[in-house]
Amino acid sequence: xxxxxxxxxxxxxxxxxxxxxxxxxxxxxxxxxxxxxxxxxxxxxxxxxxxxxxxxxxxxxxxxxxxxxxxxxxxxxxxxxxxxxxxxxxxxxxxxxxxxxxxxxxxxxxxxxx
Amino acid sequence: xxxxxxxxxxxxxxxxxxxxxxxxxxxxxxxxxxxxxxxxxxxxxxxxxxxxxxxxxxxxxxxxxxxxxxxxxxxxxxxxxxxxxxxxxxxxxxxxxxxxxxxxxxxxxxx
Numbered sequence: 001x002x003x004x005x006x007x008x009x010x011x012x013x014x015x016x017x018x019x020x021x022x023x024x025x026x027x028x029x030x031x032x033x034x035x036x037x038x039x040x041x042x043x044x045x046x047x048x049x050x051x052x053x054x055x056x057x058x059x060x061x062x063x064x065x066x067x068x069x070x071x072x073x074x075x076x077x078x079x080x081x082x083x084x085x086x087x088x089x090x091x092x093x094x095x096x097x098x099x100x101x102x103x104x105x106x107x108x109x110x111x112x113x114x
Numbered sequence: 115x116x117x118x119x120x121x122x123x124x125x126x127x128x129x130x131x132x133x134x135x136x137x138x139x140x141x142x143x144x145x146x147x148x149x150x151x152x153x154x155x156x157x158x159x160x161x162x163x164x165x166x167x168x169x170x171x172x173x174x175x176x177x178x179x180x181x182x183x184x185x186x187x188x189x190x191x192x193x194x195x196x197x198x199x200x201x202x203x204x205x206x207x208x209x210x211x212x213x214x215x216x217x218x219x220x221x222x223x224x225x
Contacts, residue, residue, distance in 0.1 A: 001159070043157075
């Protein structure tokens with residue numbers, strides 16, 4: 001299984017600011033994803049981070065709000081822009097080595113927006 | 115978007131008892147995966163079962179899959195207090211790459 005780290009592990013931010021979350025994997029992976037978990041809820045897929053091209057966003061998520069970068073096969077960033085209290089969630093990076101294999105998750109970034 | 119639902123939403127049992135959680139999903143799938151999440155922390159991958167498999171075991175875990183009913187179950191035998199967590203099923207739909215999660219079951223094991 002891949003070892004996934006995320007930075008920061010948690011942050012408290014002011015409304016209207018932006019936060020960039022980093023995801024680092026210890027091996028090259030084909031697929032990287034970003035999820036959001038709102039308090040007391042299940043996980044919702046935000047987007048697929050595509051290496052060298054624009055991310056693929058799920059319905060309800062847009063690039064202007066959640067810009068994503070993936071410069072190589074081991075690293076990705078998710079930015080939460082112009083934050084509001086409704087963005088308070090755990091954000092999780094996730095990876096899979098192929099379409100048919102297990103998918104693993106990072107430890108998450110707990111974001112609180114005041 | 116969520117692929118399915120889990121039942122029950124919450125389950126409370128005594129240590130040593132077995133715990134069964136059920137997952138239903140909506141479309142044909144490539145595989146189904148079960149995860150555990152301790153309070154507010156990251157997800158731990160438990161087991162993956164492919165669409166052509168009917169049952170898999172891993173330690174005290176037993177997972178079944180019934181594709182005709184679009185459902186799966188997770189059985190934890192001889193539960194321990196440390197099994198207290200939320201459990202999620204997640205599916206990869208046929209022809210797609212994305213993993214979508216169910217609503218989750220909150221399991222409490224009372225010592």
